[in-house]
Amino acid sequence: MFKVCRWDGEYRKCSDIINTILTDEGYCCAFNKLPVNYSLRNYEEFANVYPTRIIDWNPEDGYPKRTPRDVYPFRSFAPGQNLGLSVVLDANLNEYYCTTTSSIGFKALLSTPIESPKMADIGMLISPGEEIRVAIDVDIEDATTGVAGIHYSKRQCFFARERKLRFYRIYTERNCRLECEANFTLMRCGCAPYFLPRDQSTKVCGQKTESCAEESKYIIERYSIERLKCNCLPACYEINYMAVLTTVGKIKKKYDTVEEKFKGNVTAEYFAENMAVVHFYFSIDKFQKKTKSEMYGFPEFLSNTGGLLGLFLGFSFLSAVEVIYFLCLSNVCRYVTRRYSDKHKPRSEVVVYPYVN
Numbered sequence: 454m455f456k457v458c459r460w461d462g463e464y465r466k467c468s469d470i471i472n473t474i475l476t477d478e479g480y481c482c483a484f485n486k487l488p489v490n491y492s493l494r495n496y497e498e499f500a501n502v503y504p505t506r507i508i509d510w511n512p513e514d515g516y517p518k519r520t521p522r523d524v525y526p527f528r529s530f531a532p533g534q535n536l537g538l539s540v541v542l543d544a545n546l547n548e549y550y551c552t553t554t555s556s557i558g559f560k561a562l563l564s565t566p567i568e569s570p571k572m573a574d575i576g577m578l579i580s581p582g583e584e585i586r587v588a589i590d591v592d593i594e595d596a597t598t599g600v601a602g603i604h605y606s607k608r609q610c611f612f613a614r615e616r617k618l619r620f621y622r623i624y625t626e627r628n629c630r631l632e633c634e635a636n637f638t639l640m641r642c643g644c645a646p647y648f649l650p651r652d653q654s655t656k657v658c659g660q661k662t663e664s665c666a667e668e669s670k671y672i673i674e675r676y677s678i679e680r681l682k683c684n685c686l687p688a689c690y691e692i693n694y695m696a697v698l699t700t701v702g703k704i705k706k707k708y709d710t711v712e713e714k715f716k717g718n719v720t721a722e723y724f725a726e727n728m729a730v731v732h733f734y735f736s737i738d739k740f741q742k743k744t745k746s747e748m749y750g751f752p753e754f755l756s757n758t759g760g761l762l763g764l765f766l767g768f769s770f771l772s773a774v775e776v777i778y779f780l781c782l783s784n785v786c787r788y789v790t791r792r793y794s795d796k797h798k799p800r801s802e803v804v805v806y807p808y809v810n
Contacts, residue, residue, distance in 0.1 A: 476573075591692065592694075613690070
C-alpha cells in the first residue's frame, strides 16, 4: 500500500518507519506509534521494525532533556510540508476488499503514540487520485502542582499516577473508554472484541456474539449513565491533534513522483486513478497551551485578604507589625524590664554616724 515515504526532508524505506497495529478496522499501518509493550501491559509486539533507541514517552513527562534528534517517537523540528511526512498510497482498485464505508480509498487518524486509534468512528477519508495536504494543529493542556491537592471530582481531570488502568500503561481518556468498553462487553456478552485489550482467559467475540458486541458499543457510547460508570475524565496532561484537510485536486497523469521513484513500474494512468498523495505537516512551529490551576490558591487568598483588610480597616503590612509588637513584644519588653529593675534595685542601708570627739 505504501509506495513512497518521505520524512523530515529525506526519502525513507517505508518498511523502516511504517508499522502494523490492530484497530477496529483490522490491521492498519501506523507511523510514530510506540511498540505495544510501551502502551499495553503484558502484550506481545508484532513483527515490526523500530529504531534502536526508543523513549518511553507520555504526555505528562514528555522527552528527557538533551534528547537526540533521531530517537523514537520522531519529532518534527519545523513546520511545513517539506519537513513533514509525505506518502504515496496505492488503493489497487482492481483487488479492492470490503470496508466499513461505501467509499473507496483510505482512512487516516491523528493520535498520540500511546493511544489506540478508533478508525471506524473518527477516521478521515482520503480518496485515491487526489493530492491532499493535512495541516496539523495541536491543543496542549497541562496542570500546576497545586491542582494535585484538589479532588479529581472538582478539577475534572486525572494525573497519570492517580488513575491506573488494567490493560493500558498510560492513562488517557480514549484508552480509558476503550478499556471500559471491553469490560462492559465482557460483562454482557461473555467476550471482548478482537481489537480491544483483554487477558488470555477472555474469549474473542465471534459471529454469534457480534450483534451483542455492537449493541454494547452503542450503549456505552449513547447513554451517559453508562459512561459515568466508566469514570473516564480527561487527563490533566493531554495532547490533541486537529487536522485541516486541503485537497489540492486530481493528480495529473504526468506526476513527478512517477518519474522519480517508480521508474516505469506503473503507468501514469494507473497512478492517476489508484494513487493518493498525502502530506502531513505542522502548520506552525509554536503552539499555545492551556494550564489548569486552582482559581484561588494560597497566594491569591493572601493577597485578597490583605486587599479587603486594607480597604475596610486601613490595614497594611506596617499595621500588622504594630499589632504583633503590641501583642507580643511589648509584653516581653515589660517583663524583661521588670526583672532587670527588681534585680538592680538599690537596697536601703542604715547610716551609722561615727562618734565625734
